[in-house]
Amino acid sequence: MITGTPKPIEEILEMVDPYDRIVVAGCYGCVTVCRVGGEKEVQVLSSTLRLARETAGKKITIKEVCLERQCDPEYIEQMRSYVHDYQAVLSIACGAGIQFLAEKYTTTPLLPGINTGFLGVTERQGEWAERCQGCGDCVLHLTGGICPVTRCAKSLFHGPCGGSVQGHCEVGKDTPCGWQLIIDRLKALDQMDNYTKLKPYKGWNTSRDGGPRRIVREDMI
Amino acid sequence: MLPCTGRIEETLLLEAFENGADGVMVIGCLEGDCHYLSGNIRARARVARVAGILESIRIGGDRIRMFNLSAGEGAKFAAYVNEFVGQIRELGPSSINVARKNAA
Numbered sequence: 192m193i194t195g196t197p198k199p200i201e202e203i204l205e206m207v208d209p210y211d212r213i214v215v216a217g218c219y220g221c222v223t224v225c226r227v228g229g230e231k232e233v234q235v236l237s238s239t240l241r242l243a244r245e246t247a248g249k250k251i252t253i254k255e256v257c258l259e260r261q262c263d264p265e266y267i268e269q270m271r272s273y274v275h276d277y278q279a280v281l282s283i284a285c286g287a288g289i290q291f292l293a294e295k296y297t298t299t300p301l302l303p304g305i306n307t308g309f310l311g312v313t314e315r316q317g318e319w320a321e322r323c324q325g326c327g328d329c330v331l332h333l334t335g336g337i338c339p340v341t342r343c344a345k346s347l348f349h350g351p352c353g354g355s356v357q358g359h360c361e362v363g364k365d366t367p368c369g370w371q372l373i374i375d376r377l378k379a380l381d382q383m384d385n386y387t388k389l390k391p392y393k394g395w396n397t398s399r400d401g402g403p404r405r406i407v408r409e410d411m412i
Numbered sequence: 413m414l415p416c417t418g419r420i421e422e423t424l425l426l427e428a429f430e431n432g433a434d435g436v437m438v439i440g441c442l443e444g445d446c447h448y449l450s451g452n453i454r455a456r457a458r459v460a461r462v463a464g465i466l467e468s469i470r471i472g473g474d475r476i477r478m479f480n481l482s483a484g485e486g487a488k489f490a491a492y493v494n495e496f497v498g499q500i501r502e503l504g505p506s507s508i509n510v511a512r513k514n515a516a
Binding site for chain 1 (some may be wrong): 421423427429430450465466468469470471507508509511512514515
């Protein structure tokens with residue numbers, strides 16, 4: 192899922208300061224699962240803003256909504272009937288959703304209520320960890336299902352560097368060495384030949400290097 | 413009245429302040445005695461989060477507190493209520509209620 196963290200309330204209050212009628216828009220997708228931008232978070236944030244603004248003597252009117260997904264046009268379209276009655280939209284979806292809203296409603300200021308994080312997993316309640324950087328050329332079948340791009344701090348492709356000490360990465364003792372994880376897993380799978388095989392250089396042209404990416408599936412158009 | 417403090421959402425607690433409460437006490441069963449196993453533990457975490465929110469918007473985190481009691485502790489219940497009410501009286505009206513009074 193796409194993860195995120197709430198922005199500090201002081202930052203959000205500063206963003207909404209010029210407005211007295213706003214929409215707070217959540218998303219039932221990833222940000223609901225990582226508990227940063229779903230229906231409950233819309234309610235809590237709206238209530239917090241109303242309390243803070245009224246305490247400061249500047250009441251604010253808030254419409255609370257949660258869209259099925261803010262990254263799909265048919266759901267964004269559902270806001271059209273009321274969005275122009277408000278001065279701004281504070282979205283607590285991921286950065287993709289917020290931008291898509293901004294593209295559709297060009298005369299309405301869009302404000303981000305969260306800081307979008309990474310593609311990750313829920314390791315335990317309240318703790319998420321990065322697993323994928325979307326490099327566009329997956330090699331997980333060769334690396335025991337552990338991504339060297341994401342789990343190795345240097346995104347190395349041919350084994351650990353000298354900073355790997357007793358299974359830990361030099362960037363921090365809480366960070367396992369990605370390549371140690373890969374090798375342990377390949378040994379367990381009896382697939383160490385994957386490690387010793389010479390592989391061509393990874394082509395990074397499918398990653399971010401060429402600017403914003405686009406996927407076109409002709410079979411679905 | 414709710415069947416379990418685990419049913420209390422953060423928004424419900426904030427709503428109490430929006431509706432003019434100067435303080436909110438959440439009273440749950442004793443920890444370890446929850447009929448639903450972890451309802452009161454969840455409530456404790458939610459109360460702590462709401463206290464953090466109230467602190468961050470200068471209403472004050474000490475205006476909300478969780479207490480744990482068994483159903484047979486009537487005298488303790490009364491003592492807790494008196495203690496909390498005394499604490500809130502000492503703090504005075506919440507800043508939102510002061511703002512509302514000034515605006516009226």
